[in-house]
Each structure stands twice: as structure tokens, then as C-alpha cells.
Amino acid sequence: MSYKNFPMVPRVVFGRGSFNQLSEIITPKRLNPDAPFIFLVDDVFKNNAWITSRIPLSYDDKIIYISADEEPKTSQVDELVEDIIVTTKERPSGIIGIGGGTLLDLAKAVSIMLTNEGEAKDYQGWDLVKNPAIYHVGIPTISGTGAEVSRTTVLTGPTKKLGINSDFTPFDQVILDSELTKDVPTNQWFYTGMDCFIHCAESLNGTYLNTFSETYGNMAYDLCKEIFLDNTLSDVGSQEKLMMASWHGGMSIVYSQVGIAHAMSYGLSYLLGTKHGIGNCIVFDHLEEYYPKEVALFKTMKSKHNIMLPQGICSNLTDEDFDIMIGVALGLGPLWENALGNNWKKIMTAKKLKELYQKM
Template identity: 45%
Template sequence: MHKNFKGIEKTVFGRGAFAQLGDILNERRGDNDKFMVFVVDQYFKGKPLASQIPQKPGDVVMFIDVDKHEPTTEQIDAMRDDILAKNGLPAGIVGIGGGSIMDIAKAASLMFTNEGSSTLYQGLNLIKKPGIYHVGVPTISGTGAEVSMTAVLTGPVKKLGLKCEWTVFNQVVLDPDLIASVPRDWWFYTGMDTYIHCVESENGIYNNVYSHAFAEQSMKLCEDVYLNEGSGQTPENDEKLMVASLMGGLSLTYSEVGVCHALSYGLSKILGTRHCYANCLAFNHLHDYYPQGVADFKKMLKKHNITLPQGLAKEWSDETITKMAEVSYNLPHMWNHAIGLDWKDKITLDTIKELFKRL
């Protein structure tokens, strides 16, 4: 069956677009209990962006430190319960930050209207009711969270997204000025998430003309930003990277990710490694699965003087590696795409353990 996915309802793009957020939200402030929730990356607390948030009396502003860990089911459940008890049902929720913040906003929007723990809804089309109005404002580009139909959460048993058409943002605000201050290493790691999305989308059985069109253009933009003459952190490249992230997210939505993301989920679930960095750690050793993609990735590493650690696996016990491999193995949709529907005949737990030992 062909995918029939829902896209973002509205998108505004351009420098200074963040200034339009207040007017955009005003159209929905009469909904539910008439207040907005803003979830904002802790990085911006006390910085100019924080003073530009269009907050009104009664609104809730939460600065969240996503450096400590990626979003968890426990975190989303607690946020939902606390706001409902103290404030009521929000008119909407706005995520201002990177992929983790946007996933928090997407997941919370769904859990405000769906009963029980978010652990009940980790998977495809398990959500019962549409969520509240939700807006994504990326301040770092690469994850594709601004366009994807998944809100990835780490639970007590698994790391898996709340995935359905209601997860997709109602509105995104793409302002290239907001990503200008991203530290160089994270500018690289998050941008490589976009690049890896496209490499994996292209190399698998679910690749098609539709997904290819987005991946092709996204990869071209990534090469301009990270590889070609004029590459680097410039205002023009910020615009290119923001669009590349969106297109990379659309490509994987209509195709799928593969081996690298399966390994990344294992690293994140067991070791708490942040997603984009985990992707880079894994992708650097997957030359036999993605030869051209990894070759170009290594050129980008060299060009931007990014050094990834080697020999990490020497510090991991066999128990730790086995746990990571078990997480990765239990992502059949990724292995189906990358290896084929007969992937279980070719990929075993030991195969995946050996891949982790490369790190």
C-alpha cells in the first residue's frame, strides 16, 4: 500500500519570520482554555531570543535542557499532567529549539488529548485523538523534526516515536537568522543528520521518484554547505541548510532510514548519546553499506576539521553491546528498507554487535 501522509499545514520561511509568530498564534488563542505553552531550549534562557517570545499573561514558558537526555515518555507524561492540573487545556504548544524540543512539542500536543502514558502510543497510528494546535520553530537544522510525522521518545522499554498524521506540525516558522549562532560542531553533526537521512533514503527498497526528488535536492544543498567552494557557516548557507533539513525530512517520510539510524537508536537508548552525534559515530564506519555517502562524509569531516573519537567499543562491555544490538535489531522497518524483506536471513544480533564493535 502506498503511503498517504499529511504534510505541514502552513510554512513561513525567511529572515525575520520569527517576528510573525505572535500574529500566527493570535488566530488560535481562543481555543480550549485560551493560553499557549512555549517549550524552549535552555540554551536561549537569558538570551535575546527569549525576550522575543510572544508570551501573553496566562501563557506557560518552559526552558528545557535537552543536553542531559533526549525526550522521554516520563518527561512528556509529567509535563502533560502538571499543565492540565494547574492551567487547563492549552490552546496550543510551540516548540522553539532543535529536534528534541520539537519532538517534545509534537508529543505533548498529542498527549494533552490522549489518556494514559505515552508509552501506550509508541508506534505507528496508535494515537486515538488529534492533538492540540502545535507549532515548530527550529533553531538548529538537520533533524527534519520540523516536517516529520514522528515524535521520538525514549521509554522504559524502547526508543520509538509517536507516529501518525496528527503528529505533523500545524505550522512551522523557518527563520534562518535563528540558526546563525549554532556552535560549529553541532552545526556539523545536525547537518550531517540531514545528509545521512538522504543517503539512507536513497539506498533501500522503499526509495522512489518522489522521495528521490527531495533527497537529490537536499544532498545538493548539503554539499554546498559542507563540501563545495564557499562552504561553511554563512548567512546564505544557513538558508540552504534550513531548506535541506526540510527536504531531507520529506524524503525519509516517503522512503525510510536504514542501518545508521538503527545503530544510532541503540546508542541513544542505552548510552544516552544524542541522536545527530550518534549518527555521525555510526555512519563513519558504514562504508560497506553506503560507500559513496561515507566517502563524502569523510571529506566533509576533513574540510571542517571535525574529529570523531575512535575505539569507543573497547570501553563497552559485551552486555552493553548486546543491549544496544537488541534495540537496533528491533527496528524492522529500517532493516527492511536497507537490506530487503529477507533481512532476517542476512542480519543477526551478532552481525549488529560486530557493527557496534567497529566504533
């Protein structure tokens, strides 16, 4: 039997205030004065001097502010890459992503596309990337997505929503500074935290489960229960625990896979533009049949934090709309196989999937 030899993030700094070490971390990686560092930063921080004044700019380095209101698209990656190529004298020394999952995924994708020909959509899938990415650093400002540790960069393309899954995707360096998450709004905190919880639920209940995934998954699962059943966001300990839950949750799917909620959430995101975290929550709320214990726990957490999920988002969709969502969701074979086994196509028919979507 052949086992997959997965890469991991080789360097990580953890601790409150560790963002201040960014300059000393990246300075040795500068290729020359004409090869800038490009900082991709969530535009929610545009007027937040507490963060922006600490970004170490020198020479021709630049900050590109990006809205995270929409899920990242392959076309957006292509535009960023073209902009960087046109406006820099030399290939950048590195790409630094500062923000949530959207910004981290964009940073990973841009760093890959600066060294690989064609368009981002050509690399949606598994192990299609030929050349190593340029140096790239991930600095999460919200916890839960696992984007800081995963080997994928989830993108909505012209025909599908699918990640660039490759050995060259993971960051070369991650900085985990929980202080950067202190101003996250409660709803956002819940949705991304539940992304982590759902990662674990799907990994731990999947047919791909192995001891590697299980140990990371159990750790993240238990941390999520602690955070969302016992604590509050303003608690510094909770912020640090969620940062580590995100990391371990991301690690739990490195050697396994996610499942039904993620597959269906991709369909919602592709058709309706539903943000990933909230999409997972909307779907998971209706998956008692597949994850009974975890969905019950999810509903308890939702109630404790007074979270009202959007209702009826699929109520006005046409049959054609449903077919598009179903096509996107069912195109994610490994997720369904992990959730339901080799026989998944007989269990999760288009008719069954449509019935689930119609509840939302």
C-alpha cells in the same frame, strides 16, 4: 495496491526575521483567555533576550525551559503533560516548540498526549494515536534533523527508543527563520547537518525508494554537498540552504524510511544516551560496506571542518550491554528492510551487528 495518505505540515513561513510574525500567526488560534499558549524553549536561550523578548506572552501563557543535553524521553513527556494539566485552568490553546530536534519532538509529543489517554510509551510505534493533537507550532533554531516536517517524534522509552509515528504528529504551523541558527557551534552544526545528509543517503539507497522520496532526497543531498564542501556556517546563504535541506531531507523519508545508521544510532542512544546527530555520525563512519560513496563523502566533509568524532565509546561494554543495543536496533524492522530488503534478518545478524558496534 493501497497507497498511504500522508499528512504534511499545512502552513509554513520561511524567511529571515519571520520569527517576529509569531504573535500574528498564533493569536487567531487562542481559544479563550484561560486557554494559554505553552512555549517549550531550549534552555540554551534562557538568558538570550534576543530570542526570549520576542516570544509573545499574554494572559496565562508561559515559557517552560527544557535542557536538550539529553535525548527526549517518554517519562519527560508525561511529566510535562502533567505539569501543564495541573497548572493551567483549561486545556492549552497550543504548544509552541522553539529549539532543535529534541524540543520539536517534545512539543509534538506533548500536544498529542494532551488529548490522548495513558502514557507516552503506549504510543511508541506506528499509527497508535487515536485523537488529533492540540494545535502545535515548530520553530527550529538549528537545522538538519527534519523534526520540523516529520510525522514522528523520536522518544526513548522504558524498553525501546521509538517514535510516535502518526498522522496527528506533524506540526500545524512551522516558522523557518534561518537567523535563529546563526549562533550554532560548529560541531553542533555539523552533527545535525549530517543527520540530514544521512537521512538522504539512507533514503536514496533504500528498497522503499520511490520518485516522491527521491526528488526530495536528491535536493537535500545536493544542498548538503554545497554547504559542507563549499561553504561555511557564517554564510547567510548556507544557513538558509541547510534549513531547506533539513526540510527536504525530512520530506524524503515521509514516503520511504531511514536505514542502518539510524537503527544503530538508536541503540547507542538508548544504552549510552548518545545524542542522535553525533550517534549517526559515529555509526556512519563505519558503514563503507553499505553506503560506500556516501561514507567517503562524509569523511571528506568531516576532514574539511576538522571534526573529531568520539572514539572507543563501545570499548568497555559488556556482552549484556551489546545485547541491549542490538535488541533496540534490530527492533526497528522497517529501517532494516528499507536498507537491506526483505531478507534483512539473514544479512544483519546479531553477530554482525556486534562486530560493527565493537569498531566504535
